[in-house]
Amino acid sequence: MKILMLGWEYPPHISGGLGTACEGLTTALASRGIEIDFLVPKLFGEEDAPHMQLLGAASAAHTATQAQAPAQEPAGLPARLSRLLAAEPSLATDPIFIAAAEAARAGTPLPGSADVNMIRVPAMLKPYLDQKTYQELIRTGALRESAIPDILASRIGHPLPDPPTGSMRLEHVHLPGVDLSSGEEQSSGAHYGDDLFAEVARYAMSATRRVEGRKYDLIHAHDWMTFPAGVEIARRAGAPLMVHVHSLEYDRAGHGADQNIVSIERLGLEAATRVIAVSYYTRGLINRVHGTSLDKISVVHNGVYTRETVEAYTEQRSSKGPVVLFLGRVTFQKGPEYFVQAAAKVLEHIPDAVFIMAGSGDMLPRMIAMVEELGITDSFRFPGFVRGAELERTFSTADVYVMPSVSEPFGIAPLEAMSYDRPVIVSKQSGVSEVLRNALKVDFWDVDKMASQIVGLLEHPELRRTIIERAREEIRHIHWDAAAETLIPVYETVLSG
Amino acid sequence: MSSVCFYFEVHQPHRVKPYGALQVGRDHEYFDEKLNAEVLRKVANKCYLPANESMLRLIERTDGRFRISYGVTGVVIEQMKLYAPEVLDSFGRLAKTGAVEFVAETYYHSLSALSDLDEFREQIDMQMKLINSEFGQVPRVFRNTELIYNDDIGQFIADQGFDAMLIEGADDVLDWRSPNFVYRAAGRDMKLLAKNYKLSDDIAYRFSNPSWPDYPLSAEKFAGWVHGHSGAGDVINLFMDYETFGEHQWKETGIFDFLEHLPELLFTHPQWDILTPSQVIDRYPALGELPCHRTTSWADEARDISAWQGNAMQQRALAEIYSLGTAIRRRNNSHLLALWRRLQTSDHFYYMATKSASDAEVHDYFSPYEGPYDAFIHYMNVVKDLKLSVLAPAQKQIRL
Numbered sequence: 001m002k003i004l005m006l007g008w009e010y011p012p013h014i015s016g017g018l019g020t021a022c023e024g025l026t027t028a029l030a031s032r033g034i035e036i037d038f039l040v041p042k043l044f045g046e047e048d049a050p051h052m053q054l055l056g057a058a059s060a061a062h063t064a065t066q067a068q069a070p071a072q073e074p075a076g077l078p079a080r081l082s083r084l085l086a087a088e089p090s091l092a093t094d095p096i097f098i099a100a101a102e103a104a105r106a107g108t109p110l111p112g113s114a115d116v117n118m119i120r121v122p123a124m125l126k127p128y129l130d131q132k133t134y135q136e137l138i139r140t141g142a143l144r145e146s147a148i149p150d151i152l153a154s155r156i157g158h159p160l161p162d163p164p165t166g167s168m169r170l171e172h173v174h175l176p177g178v179d180l181s182s183g184e185e186q187s188s189g190a191h192y193g194d195d196l197f198a199e200v201a202r203y204a205m206s207a208t209r210r211v212e213g214r215k216y217d218l219i220h221a222h223d224w225m226t227f228p229a230g231v232e233i234a235r236r237a238g239a240p241l242m243v244h245v246h247s248l249e250y251d252r253a254g255h256g257a258d259q260n261i262v263s264i265e266r267l268g269l270e271a272a273t274r275v276i277a278v279s280y281y282t283r284g285l286i287n288r289v290h291g292t293s294l295d296k297i298s299v300v301h302n303g304v305y306t307r308e309t310v311e312a313y314t315e316q317r318s319s320k321g322p323v324v325l326f327l328g329r330v331t332f333q334k335g336p337e338y339f340v341q342a343a344a345k346v347l348e349h350i351p352d353a354v355f356i357m358a359g360s361g362d363m364l365p366r367m368i369a370m371v372e373e374l375g376i377t378d379s380f381r382f383p384g385f386v387r388g389a390e391l392e393r394t395f396s397t398a399d400v401y402v403m404p405s406v407s408e409p410f411g412i413a414p415l416e417a418m419s420y421d422r423p424v425i426v427s428k429q430s431g432v433s434e435v436l437r438n439a440l441k442v443d444f445w446d447v448d449k450m451a452s453q454i455v456g457l458l459e460h461p462e463l464r465r466t467i468i469e470r471a472r473e474e475i476r477h478i479h480w481d482a483a484a485e486t487l488i489p490v491y492e493t494v495l496s497g
Numbered sequence: 498m499s500s501v502c503f504y505f506e507v508h509q510p511h512r513v514k515p516y517g518a519l520q521v522g523r524d525h526e527y528f529d530e531k532l533n534a535e536v537l538r539k540v541a542n543k544c545y546l547p548a549n550e551s552m553l554r555l556i557e558r559t560d561g562r563f564r565i566s567y568g569v570t571g572v573v574i575e576q577m578k579l580y581a582p583e584v585l586d587s588f589g590r591l592a593k594t595g596a597v598e599f600v601a602e603t604y605y606h607s608l609s610a611l612s613d614l615d616e617f618r619e620q621i622d623m624q625m626k627l628i629n630s631e632f633g634q635v636p637r638v639f640r641n642t643e644l645i646y647n648d649d650i651g652q653f654i655a656d657q658g659f660d661a662m663l664i665e666g667a668d669d670v671l672d673w674r675s676p677n678f679v680y681r682a683a684g685r686d687m688k689l690l691a692k693n694y695k696l697s698d699d700i701a702y703r704f705s706n707p708s709w710p711d712y713p714l715s716a717e718k719f720a721g722w723v724h725g726h727s728g729a730g731d732v733i734n735l736f737m738d739y740e741t742f743g744e745h746q747w748k749e750t751g752i753f754d755f756l757e758h759l760p761e762l763l764f765t766h767p768q769w770d771i772l773t774p775s776q777v778i779d780r781y782p783a784l785g786e787l788p789c790h791r792t793t794s795w796a797d798e799a800r801d802i803s804a805w806q807g808n809a810m811q812q813r814a815l816a817e818i819y820s821l822g823t824a825i826r827r828r829n830n831s832h833l834l835a836l837w838r839r840l841q842t843s844d845h846f847y848y849m850a851t852k853s854a855s856d857a858e859v860h861d862y863f864s865p866y867e868g869p870y871d872a873f874i875h876y877m878n879v880v881k882d883l884k885l886s887v888l889a890p891a892q893k894q895i896r897l
Contacts, residue, residue, distance in 0.1 A: 345519060348519075349518055349519075437857075437868070438851075438870075440868075440870050440871065440874075441868075449515075449517055451517070451518065451519060452517030452518040452519060452874060452878070453870075453871075453874060456518060456870075456873070456874035456877065456878075459518075459877075460810070460813065460873070460874075460877060462810045462812070462813040462873075463810055463874070465809050466808045466809050466810045466851055466869075467870060470851050
């Protein structure tokens with residue numbers, strides 16, 4: 001079975017759960033003999049001149065960069081990004097900027113197995129990007145100069161043939177608000193417009209051309225940005241299309257949803273032979289938002305990488321009181337305000353409790369203001385976006401992890417917290433609550449109950465101990481192998497149908 | 498002759514309401530009266546009333562040769578009086594037939610036997626008085642909560658003057674022995690009736706399970722299995738929840754038809770009759786002593802007490818509630834004492850169990866909460882409120 005997967009990020013260049021999910025799923029599928037070509041947009045073209053130079057001669061460039069800006073900049077940051085950071089220090093905590101910096105720094109080839117071919121198609125697409133952020137990135141000049149050439153493929157394993165040359169036309173897809181009537185893909189070196197949807201269309205064209213002439217049994221597209229590409233490729237190849245919904249625009253924006261994104265989602269859902277949802281929660285939401293028949297949607301729960309649980313290193317604590325952690329994007333979708341409201345109630349009972357809201361996002365300023373209004377600033381910490389060792393430390397020093405999401409298709413972060421032996425509270429409006437027994441569950445709006453659960457966990461070591469012991473066992477069974485074993489029969493049904 | 502001995506447990510707890518941390522110190526209503534009323538009325542209509550009707554009819558039809566025994570807890574009788582008095586009337590009619598025996602247990606269906614022996618004794622006395630006043634009987638036979646038993650409990654109960662106890666016929670305790678004989682408690686002259694869990698659970702658990710090879714179970718088939726023990730045992734003890742009839746096994750499964758036909762089919766074999774526990778111990782001698790070094794029960798696969806104290810939360814909750822005993826008694830307030838005792842009912846701890854697989858399904862079936870962790874949080878908050886009220890200085894004490 002040969003599958004073409006269309007994703008939009010892949011480790012190590014990830015900013016959300018999608019990249020991790022794609023890695024887990026493809027690895028488990030490949031180990032079961034499924035052959036996969038994996039197509040990802042590349043945020044930064046490696047042939048972008050200054051960038052190229054850096055990567056081409058890593059150590060030399062490294063030294064040069066450090067010599068120019070010795071103290072305040074992380075090693076290996078391209079000069080252009082350094083300049084940007086100097087001009088706008090707040091970007092240091094911006095996840096998109098951080099991801100961009102990491103992507104620029106990383107010189108190592110992408111991981112993959114013999115049966116997963118990584119094909120990177122340059123495009124300025126990132127998960128969870130919206131029109132406003134996209135334009136902001138363009139406006140600030142972060143990406144303006146990144147003249148990305150036509151096509152780039154990075155391969156692991158068997159080399160891919162060069163793509164056919166010539167122009168490409170989207171024959172089967174019309175994108176809302178995008179006028180590509182000429183159908184001609186812009187030539188190498190062109191600048192991008194400030195329109196996200198034009199970029200999505202361009203990606204669809206590049207991707208289509210990249211795999212032109214290759215034979216696939218099935219096209220599997222992950223989330224809306226790849227849907228136009230998926231539809232176009234599937235039609236041309238005469239192969240069935242499967243769309244995999246990890247998150248809907250509705251999850252991210254609620255009623256403020258961008259209608260163009262919603263239309264693209266619908267385009268994919270309607271063109272697909274079968275839809276995969278990451279949870280029953282998402283399956284229901286797809287049905288409600290798009291009217292897709294429930295019969296057409298299969299549920300494949302995400303897994304998590306099993307690793308040995310990490311013993312907490314509480315000696316690194318900076319506070320005396322117990323620590324309650326929120327970790328995620330501070331956006332509408334993640335329900336940060338409910339965390340703040342619950343915190344205020346918990347503090348009435350446990351005055352020395354400390355609340356950490358780790359992450360950044362458009363609601364962060366409002367959350368800081370809200371904490372001030374409630375008079376609980378002294379009990380709150382806002383460390384911004386954390387990653388790497390800092391992320392580990394943050395998880396390890398928390399006594400309780402709370403995910404109060406308003407709408408969470410799956411939610412891998414609680415599983416991560418569990419792998420650090422942290423007891424978790426998850427909102428019932430999440431896919432992960434469907435697969436977890438050993439977690440406390442609460443409606444995101446029920447702040448009284450959320451507060452009560454937090455107090456219960458903080459007051460009763462027996463409760464924490466029992467949950468942690470059972471959870472340790474439980475997460476071992478929430479594995480990508482299980483996801484692959486659910487997915488393969490769905491592939492087979494689609495292929496035999 | 499050989500006999501069949503039926504024992505049915507009738508019990509419903511006072512379920513604790515979802516009680517958040519923010520309610521502590523402010524809300525002194527602990528129980529979910531709406532839910533408790535709802536459950537009791539539902540079970541009354543699905544089980545207690547139709548099953549009692551069947552039993553009455555069978556007793557009449559067989560001229561009292563069909564005999565049964567019940568344990569009806571104090572806490573379920575309290576709720577019947579409030580929410581379904583007609584059920585209590587119908588048990589009263591059964592009591593008058595002369596074919597129905599009521600056995601003793603703890604009024605509160607508690608785990609006091611494991612935690613507080615003075616409390617255990619008092620709750621037994623309360624239940625003896627209740628059975629006497631409601632049904633006009635003085636029980637000679639004792640069954641502890643969920644058949645919880647060990648040698649110490651056996652000796653304690655023997656010393657209270659009971660003639661027999663009902664226990665689980667756990668394989669490892671019986672060892673080479675058959676459950677189908679009467680035994681004697683270690684070191685005491687008190688008889689033990691061991692549940693035949695195979696035949697009991699065929700009715701209580703497997704009756705409507707289509708993947709069970711013996712499904713569907715007809716009364717003929719079951720009577721045949723009983724008759725198959727002819728000459729190889731004195732008594733087959735069929736002990737189960739009364740809710741088996743119509744509640745655990747719905748009416749649609751044919752459980753009432755099964756019950757309706759079983760007695761007469763059992764009587765088709767001239768060597769078999771049906772006796773109550775007291776009649777069994779009067780007729781059959783104890784075959785020998787049956788020591789029981791571990792604590793057994795009829796719950797879960799393990800048939801031990803892990804259903805109520807298998808994890809750290811349950812152990813903490815039990816320790817917490819029993820630690821209040823001295824302070825509560827000192828207050829000498831009957832309402833407070835009743836609140837404390839209702840919180841001792843074993844079900845509260847059963848809801849906090851974190852078991853796997855099939856055991857977890859059974860626990861989930863009974864639990865009114867979203868899982869063991871919430872059950873623990875609600876319970877501990879209620880106990881905290883009770884504790885604050887009880888331990889507060891006299892002038893600040895809240896009238897609960």
